[in-house]
Amino acid sequence: MTDSDYKQLAVDMLAQAKKKGATEADVVIADGENFSVQVRLSTVDRLTKAREKRLGLRVFFGKRSASAATSDFSSDSLERVVADTCSLASAVAEDEVSGLPAENLLARDQPDLDLYDQATLSTEQQIDLARRAEAAALAEDSRITNSEGADFNSSAGRVVLGNSHGFLGEYRSSNFSVSVSPVASEPGGGMQRDSWYAVQRKFARLASPESVGREAAKRTVRRLGARKITTRKAPVVFDQEMAASLLGNLCSAASGYSLYKGTSFLIGQLGKKLAPDFVTVYDDGRMAGGLGSRPFDGEGLATRKTMVVERGVLTSFLLDSYSGRKLGLASTGNASRGIGENPSVGPTNFYLVPGTVSPTEIIRSVREGLYVTELIGFGVNMVTGDYSRGAAGFWIENGELAYPVEEITIAGNLTTMFADIESVGNDLEFRGRIASPTLKIREMTIAGN
Amino acid sequence: MTIPDQVTDLALFGFSDQAVRRALGKVKVGEVDYADLYFESRQSESVSMEEGIVKRAVKNLSQGVGVRATAGEKTGFAYSDELTPRDLEIAADAARYIASSPHSGAPVPATHRERPVRDLYPIEPSVADIATSERVDLLNLIDAEARRYDPRIKNVMASFNHEYKRIVVATTEGLVVGDVQPLSRLQVTCIAEENGNRQIGTFGGGGRVGFAFYREEDRYRHYTREAARQAILNLSAVEAPAGVMPVVLAGGWPGILLHEAIGHGLEADFNRRKTSAFTNLIGKRVASEVCTIVDDGTLALRRGSLNMDDEGTPTSRTVLIERGMLKGYITDRLNARLMGIPLTGNGRREDFQSIPLPRMTNTFMLAGESDPQDIIRSVKRGLYAVSFGGGQVDITNGKFVFSASEAYLIEDGVVTRPVKGATLIGSGPEILTKVSMVGHDLKLDEGIGTCGKDGQSVPVGVGLPTIRIDEITVGGTQG
Numbered sequence: 001m002t003d004s005d006y007k008q009l010a011v012d013m014l015a016q017a018k019k020k021g022a023t024e025a026d027v028v029i030a031d032g033e034n035f036s037v038q039v040r041l042s043t044v045d046r047l048t049k050a051r052e053k054r055l056g057l058r059v060f061f062g063k064r065s066a067s068a069a070t071s072d073f074s075s076d077s078l079e080r081v082v083a084d085t086c087s088l089a090s091a092v093a094e095d096e097v098s099g100l101p102a103e104n105l106l107a108r109d110q111p112d113l114d115l116y117d118q119a120t121l122s123t124e125q126q127i128d129l130a131r132r133a134e135a136a137a138l139a140e141d142s143r144i145t146n147s148e149g150a151d152f153n154s155s156a157g158r159v160v161l162g163n164s165h166g167f168l169g170e171y172r173s174s175n176f177s178v179s180v181s182p183v184a185s186e187p188g189g190g191m192q193r194d195s196w197y198a199v200q201r202k203f204a205r206l207a208s209p210e211s212v213g214r215e216a217a218k219r220t221v222r223r224l225g226a227r228k229i230t231t232r233k234a235p236v237v238f239d240q241e242m243a244a245s246l247l248g249n250l251c252s253a254a255s256g257y258s259l260y261k262g263t264s265f266l267i268g269q270l271g272k273k274l275a276p277d278f279v280t281v282y283d284d285g286r287m288a289g290g291l292g293s294r295p296f297d298g299e300g301l302a303t304r305k306t307m308v309v310e311r312g313v314l315t316s317f318l319l320d321s322y323s324g325r326k327l328g329l330a331s332t333g334n335a336s337r338g339i340g341e342n343p344s345v346g347p348t349n350f351y352l353v354p355g356t357v358s359p360t361e362i363i364r365s366v367r368e369g370l371y372v373t374e375l376i377g378f379g380v381n382m383v384t385g386d387y388s389r390g391a392a393g394f395w396i397e398n399g400e401l402a403y404p405v406e407e408i409t410i411a412g413n414l415t416t417m418f419a420d421i422e423s424v425g426n427d428l429e430f431r432g433r434i435a436s437p438t439l440k441i442r443e444m445t446i447a448g449n
Numbered sequence: 450m451t452i453p454d455q456v457t458d459l460a461l462f463g464f465s466d467q468a469v470r471r472a473l474g475k476v477k478v479g480e481v482d483y484a485d486l487y488f489e490s491r492q493s494e495s496v497s498m499e500e501g502i503v504k505r506a507v508k509n510l511s512q513g514v515g516v517r518a519t520a521g522e523k524t525g526f527a528y529s530d531e532l533t534p535r536d537l538e539i540a541a542d543a544a545r546y547i548a549s550s551p552h553s554g555a556p557v558p559a560t561h562r563e564r565p566v567r568d569l570y571p572i573e574p575s576v577a578d579i580a581t582s583e584r585v586d587l588l589n590l591i592d593a594e595a596r597r598y599d600p601r602i603k604n605v606m607a608s609f610n611h612e613y614k615r616i617v618v619a620t621t622e623g624l625v626v627g628d629v630q631p632l633s634r635l636q637v638t639c640i641a642e643e644n645g646n647r648q649i650g651t652f653g654g655g656g657r658v659g660f661a662f663y664r665e666e667d668r669y670r671h672y673t674r675e676a677a678r679q680a681i682l683n684l685s686a687v688e689a690p691a692g693v694m695p696v697v698l699a700g701g702w703p704g705i706l707l708h709e710a711i712g713h714g715l716e717a718d719f720n721r722r723k724t725s726a727f728t729n730l731i732g733k734r735v736a737s738e739v740c741t742i743v744d745d746g747t748l749a750l751r752r753g754s755l756n757m758d759d760e761g762t763p764t765s766r767t768v769l770i771e772r773g774m775l776k777g778y779i780t781d782r783l784n785a786r787l788m789g790i791p792l793t794g795n796g797r798r799e800d801f802q803s804i805p806l807p808r809m810t811n812t813f814m815l816a817g818e819s820d821p822q823d824i825i826r827s828v829k830r831g832l833y834a835v836s837f838g839g840g841q842v843d844i845t846n847g848k849f850v851f852s853a854s855e856a857y858l859i860e861d862g863v864v865t866r867p868v869k870g871a872t873l874i875g876s877g878p879e880i881l882t883k884v885s886m887v888g889h890d891l892k893l894d895e896g897i898g899t900c901g902k903d904g905q906s907v908p909v910g911v912g913l914p915t916i917r918i919d920e921i922t923v924g925g926t927q928g
Contacts, residue, residue: 047524048543049527050527051530066506066508091581091585092504123542146723190846231692261604342507376842376849377874378839378840378841379850381869383647384648386869388689388852388871388924388925388926389850390841409850409871409922409923411872411926445924445926445928447928
């Protein structure tokens with residue numbers, strides 16, 4: 001179907017819902033094409049080509065609402081979706097604050113945010129990109145002896161959103177990514193694996209496969225000879241990737257849904273000091289080419305730039321209309337609408353503003369401490385902020401990375417950890433929706449031997 | 450009830466035998482040694498309750514087909530929500546890139562139908578498709594029950610999900626086989642609050658069962674009380690200890706230890722590629738003598754069970770570790786063929802958009818001989834862990850974690866104060882050598898587990914008797 005067909009389909013669905021008695025409705029339609037190839041030890045291991053499409057409908061009967069989704073766009077199937085959604089809605093309770101956003105709040109402008117690349121790469125070209133990335137990793141160091149492969153992915157798709165207030169929006173986006181996972185051998189047996197990746201909306205901006213392969217190899221080899229350390233308290237430096245995961249915890253806790261449900265450690269913290277003055281956090285939905293950018297959110301509200309933490313003070317939550325109404329606040333344009341899921345809140349481009357010190361200077365400021373480059377497990381309690389995760393990285397001695405460490409945990413509490421941020425690096429880079437420069441935390445408990 | 454003939458009915462997907470053979474013939478080119486079509490139709494519904502009202506109901510319908518071809522170690526894969534001539538071209542194109550040659554291979558033989566040999570979840574669609582109002586009523590009962598448990602319970606969230614999935618697999622060997630797979634889960638979360646201290650408790654259960662399961666034996670009430678009890682208990686939890694110490698794991702869900710520490714490392718793909726910490730350890734000692742561990746997809750009604758895997762292979766019971774010795778891997782077709790080892794019926798995929806991978810089903814340790822009370826009494830100072838959140842493993846270096854959500858200190862052989870959640874970390878090939886006692890109280894989990902691998906989620910089960918681990922690192926804050 002062409003774009004206008006999908007827009008027309010959205011309008012038709014809304015009309016059908018109205019005919020069934022729905023007082024309000026919205027519909028989202030998405031489709032896309034995906035390609036991925038994995039090369040392992042120079043041979044194509046797996047090659048995938050796909051097309052997909054999906055439609056989701058949400059209806060309101062007064063204060064009752066329900067949703068349904070399907071991948072079958074035949075008229076019989078779509079009729080059934082409308083009927084199913086309406087009958088589901090009649091079974092649930094009235095919810096006083098439910099409903100579409102007010103008409104005057106809907107996005108009026110839909111700027112081109114540079115999210116779509118028309119470049120089409122041939123299958124051979126994409127296989128070659130994956131092959132080059134892996135080859136660079138294998139050639140980088142003789143201790144790289146094996147590989148979990150290199151992947152190249154490309155995808156493009158579009159989203160159409162319409163609602164019964166007359167909103168009808170559409171945008172296209174694309175993604176290109178390359179990743180490599182080399183395996184290195186220990187002299188005495190045993191192996192280590194690490195990986196590196198790059199992802200961009202536009203192919204021309206993607207890092208070279210060689211640079212990604214080399215970085216993956218370096219990250220893998222430097223883990224060889226890792227040991228445990230004894231249990232102690234010490235400063236912990238989070239590298240970019242791990243700092244982003246920490247910022248991700250803040251992002252979930254700042255979701256309006258976590259707050260009104262009572263499952264966030266940020267309850268009652270709005271307007272209060274959360275971190276030192278040099279910590280500022282934004283969510284920016286309109287960053288050109290951003291991996292989390294979109295012209296309008298999952299309810300048709302304009303996306304925007306929201307200051308979440310201003311000089312250490314928590315200034316805003318992330319909200320959609322529903323969670324905003326529950327908390328007596330306006331939506332921040334962060335509605336996230338997974339097709340066939342309950343609407344919720346999600347970040348756009350959520351980041352911590354970089355500071356002035358380099359990561360090397362941060363490490364140099366530590367006499368004895370941990371530089372953490374990997375975290376595993378799910379040991380974060382969002383209700384209390386209690387934090388305990390498996391970690392690997394490097395032990396810092398006298399400002400230098402002394403040796404790799406593994407099979408340890410780091411523990412603390414998110415409230416204390418954010419208050420204890422001692423420095424923010426100057427190395428902000430976006431490789432996802434959530435990004436952070438290197439961060440140093442004054443002290444955490446490290447459990448080991 | 451036996452599995453009806455229509456489980457292999459391709460007409461449900463708008464296909465004939467002839468069309469399937471033609472499609473398979475199109476992708477079976479050059480060096481392609483095997484190809485299959487995986488048809489899937491899935492219907493799922495979810496209702497959820499919070500703040501005392503059932504606010505949300507969602508229904509999802511999806512249908513599609515995955516086309517796969519393998520040539521040696523290589524896999525070509527395509528999927529679509531339809532199988533139009535254009536989709537078939539795309540699939541054939543994917544196959545050609547791995548097959549080295551565009552020429553047709555050997556012809557696809559005539560199809561023959563098989564039915565799964567087991568019927569582990571005989572649920573009529575009519576039973577699975579229970580009225581929404583009944584589910585709403587149950588969620589309302591849960592809210593009342595939780596608030597009755599203790600006035601400090603301030604919010605209750607509960608959700609009921611169920612799905613009904615039909616699959617048909619057609620292969621270049623001529624096999625056409627299908628299954629109908631129900632799956633449901635009831636999950637309860639309680640938030641307790643006292644003097645500004647807020648705590649969470651979560652409990653749930655499910656399986657390849659119908660809605661009646663949750664009312665039988667008052668299960669919904671049990672889930673609710675457990676969630677409420679955990680939230681209240683955590684109000685008085687003290688900081689968890691940090692460092693190496695003996696840990697006693699209670700039976701049931703703590704079996705997630707086996708899933709992370711052992712199970713993933715024994716999936717055939719990592720071992721074929723020699724990237725698992727367990728590579729080349731078959732026949733070697735990886736656990737103490739008291740440990741025997743199996744993966745068993747043939748248990749009736751369990752969440753991890755299947756009549757057949759997603760490649761049409763009947764599921765089985767595979768001994769992974771027998772009295773401490775590593776016995777075998779779990780396999781899918783591709784890896785079993787390449788490694789020359791038996792098919793175990795563990796080729797699973799999340800949906801038609803994903804390729805099959807060797808995955809666990811229900812993974813558990815067999816019962817031992819110790820009295821669970823004696824196991825606790827044997828510990829001077831350590832941790833007694835009863836319930837866990839998620840876990841994760843680095844397959845290559847074998848390091849794994851799993852996070853306790855309900856745990857207590859053991860002091861002089863007695864369970865004393867509850868402690869806050871903490872992550873436990875260890876090394877897969879070593880941890881089970883430190884298991885010194887295994888209880889006679891094997892328990893399987895309640896049916897809530899979901900395992901993630903390569904971005905694909907599949908339902909799984911775990912189980913464990915009470916065990917003593919002589920030493921493992923506990924990631925608390927009290928050094």
